[in-house]
Amino acid sequence: MSAAMNRALPLLAAPVAFFIAFFAVPMIVVVSSSLMAGGVPSLGNYARVLLDQYHWDVLAATFRIAGLTTVACALLGYPLAYYLVRVVKSAALRRTCVILLVLPLFTSNIVRSFGWMVLLGRNGLVNDALVGVGILDRPMRFLGTELGIVIGLVYILLPFIVLAVGNALAAVDPALEDASSDLGATPFDTFRTVTFPLCLPGLMSGIVMVFTLAVSAYVTPALLSGGKITVFPMLIFQQYSTVFDVNYGGALSMTLLVMTLVLVGLAGWIGNAGATGRKAQ
Amino acid sequence: MTRTRAATRTVSRFAALSAVLAAGVSLYALPAAAQGEIRVAWYGGNWGEAFRTCVAEPFTKATGVRVVPEIGTSTVTFAKLQQQKDAPTLDVAYMDGGISEMAQAAGVLDAIDPTGVPNLAKALPEAIYKADGSIFAAGSGYYSLGLTYNTKEIKTPPTSWNDLWKPEFADTVTIPSPANSSGVPFVMFLNRMWGNPPGDLSKTFEKLKTLKTALYFDSSGAASNAYQSGEAIIGAHFNVGAWDLADKGLPIGFVVPKEGVWATDARLHLVKNAPHKADAQRFIDTALTPEASACLAEKLYLGPAVQGVSVSSDVERKLPWGVGGSVKNLKLFNWADINRDRAAITDAWNRELARQ
CATH class of the missing domain: 3.40.190.10 (Periplasmic binding protein-like II)
Known part of the structure; x- marks a missing residue:
């Protein structure tokens, strides 16, 4: 055991060093700068953030946008993953679909958000189509609305949930579903009581990934909001890049981090409680 | 026990390998340094391209000194200068007005001396930025x-x-x-x-x-x-x-x-304790020639900050002050x-x- 440990240590050294250098140190720098005001240790930056209703409004908008994005991603991503894993029989076709799904991830976020700016504009393809088909009388405003930001974020984050759910679905043993239908369950009952609960961990991890990425997204909201809606990462970016107040910026960053961790932890706790409750039945 | 020894051997092999690598890197770096090079921070995209064509290439042609660009926005360059305050690797930095003043206040800039940069005499008076009696920045175009x-x-x-x-x-x-x-x-x-x-x-x-x-x-x-x-x-x-x-x-x-x-303007700055100060001054001198300014005006429509620049009439109307204007028409805050x-x-x- 100790010999194995000794062999493992040098192998671990690289990732640990990487983690310390690129995660722990920057985090410590941000935390310590957030606790300084005017050159002396102080909680003043946090008071400035937390005692101001404006910041709570922005935080609420940020979580509302991230929440809607997560719900939309889950509703769109789950059926898509199910289709890819269960319905598509040809391995080649499935591989093509997965490549098509992942391909946009190779393009920069900025380019894709600019693309959406063009598509969602007053004279953009989306409005042209909606007006052309007769759904709308005149172009609808997408840019500068929360809906526009959610559309852009869903497009960017959908692959994460599809891959997470797809992996979980592929790992479900089909024998369990066969056993369920042998015992007389309808296909819907089998899905509800066997398949869905078994891939719930995959769905949950996808949801957490999408939610945290949506909360911390800067580029997409900055471009698609047209500067008319503010999300928390935009406030942080302003402080670091144009106002140069790293102390206040640090306090904003830590506030967002802690609030997000609390929400994700809460979701995990509710999920666990639900799972335990079901087992107890 | 044998495993431990194997692990130790692996580690020392790593150490030996990295020593060899380090030696190789420094050997490789030596000849380049001997030829002479300066590091200049400028912006990305067509701005960086224009600085390369209009300033860096004529400079290298005249002096044989290579220009290594470090691409970044003014803000990023300022952050770099603050981090390398004790041992700078940059020699010259392009930064916009605003960030320029912050860099001066942060003490990362050296005074630009007219004896080392004779072309300063040709610069517009508005484009020479002084603090405490010494020049900390020279305008490179409005x-x-x-x-x-x-x-x-x-x-x-x-x-x-x-x-x-x-x-x-x-x-x-x-x-x-x-x-x-x-x-x-x-x-x-x-x-x-x-x-x-x-x-x-x-x-x-x-x-x-x-x-x-x-x-x-x-x-x-x-x-x-x-x-x-x-x-x-x-x-x-x-x-x-x-x-x-x-x-x-x-x-x-x-x-x-x-x-x-x-x-506002893009400005040239001499980095404090620049490793190649003499070459850096010559670079700034090259950037302040009417030829370099005319080239930047043609490529980016930057309004020249030195006297005696002539450009075509099509370029002239696209300059920041418009048709028939001059730097006097700009509201420089x-x-x-x-x-x-x-x-x-x-x-x-x-x-x-x-x-x-």
């Missing part, structure tokens, strides 16, 4: 934020910033947000234009609230995108970006309104004032305008 419009949608060119409030332009206007370097100065520019007191921007924000915008742009690219797609048909844009769109065949016009334009009010104006903007 750019302005002017009135930009879609020539297909708007037949009569606008003449005033107040035209943005005309009802026919509702929901098609764009102006910079404070996330853009021109955002805060533009608010101060409007404040002064309307004759509101310098210390009280409340009236200006009241008026801005009534402006029906399509978007507030945070980057020059976002502005170009908005004009290109027709999302915005009138508003503010930099002369550099607006004429770039027009040159690509888009129906975009740029005018200097009767109230004038706010402008004191960046110290802008930097002082930056946090307050950004905060006010967030609360007044950047929410539905």
